[in-house]
Amino acid sequence: MEDLLVSSWCKDRAVPETYIFPPEQRPGKLIDVPVGNNIPVVDLGVHDQTQIIQQIFEASQDFGFFQVINHGVPNRLMDDAMSVFKEFHAMSAKDKTFECSKDPNKSCSVYTGSQNYAKEKFHLWRDGLLHLCNPQEKYIQFWPEKPTRYREIVGTYTTVVRKLGFRILEFISQGLGISPVHFSSGLAENPRLLVNHYPPCPDPSLTLGQGKHRDPSIINILLQSEVYGLQVFKDEEWIGVKPIPYAFVVNIGYPLQIISNGKLKGAEHRVVTNSNLARTTASFFINPLDETIIEPAKTLVDASNPALYRSLLYKNFLIKYIATSGNTQALEEALSSSTE
Ligand SMILES: O=C(O)CCC(=O)C(=O)O
């Protein structure tokens, strides 16, 4: 792994052939798509909760993406977390591998590409640090000890961001008209943190930091750095997500599309690289437990609104998600209630 990490060799080499995506998948000229104000920005600090619920619901329907501001997570904590994330990825490949090898069950890992490097047709321009978060007392012992403040800062950060996630899920359940306790029974119990690092790339038109995908989580609460790179696919077009200082980007994952019986959108997105700047981001994925059933909420299904998706255990959802590797239509067909 050590010598595979993109950050360990990218300064000395041109883009290797295995990192060049085929013309129909590579960004080409679409690296600098308009970074508009398209993705809705929701102010969580306003008093009118009905307005917040409405805005989140509409954004989740139309885009599957929104940003939140005045969310209550202190700026200082966001800065500290981003600093330790950058410091981690700046360490030597040997140190990074060592720091992530403490759990024999691999609840903490460092990897490159899509987590399945050996099977990738084209490699992603990305290194990742991934670890479980909850319950914290169980997993923190396996998190990196270097940088020295990693456990302290990330312990606080993941606790606070998890609370924010539950708050957002409550707004979403109210918007959908389902019980606020809907997400408390295993659907949101298994959060994981993925710290993405996209080193500078000599030719961003040929490569991708992440290919077009939908997240296999309920929601993701993303700490985006000041460096642009995230794009959302809407109405057959790519839209750039503008970095807003101290905002979080929230997106709906595919399991929530199923739970909402297709009302909310697990939006497709990708990450482009940058020729001058490294980009570090942190995804806080709110995930179900393996044995939790994913299915349309019962209150959203009746004779005139039949279930669009079949019910299945989250671990079986993941098997289908991985087997269809980014092919949206194949995944849609595999999960549709009409293929039962
Ligand atoms: O790094 C980003 O901007 C997006 C990350 C993402 O899509 C993911 O981790 O699934």
Ligand SMILES: [Fe+2]
């Ligand atoms: Fe994603």
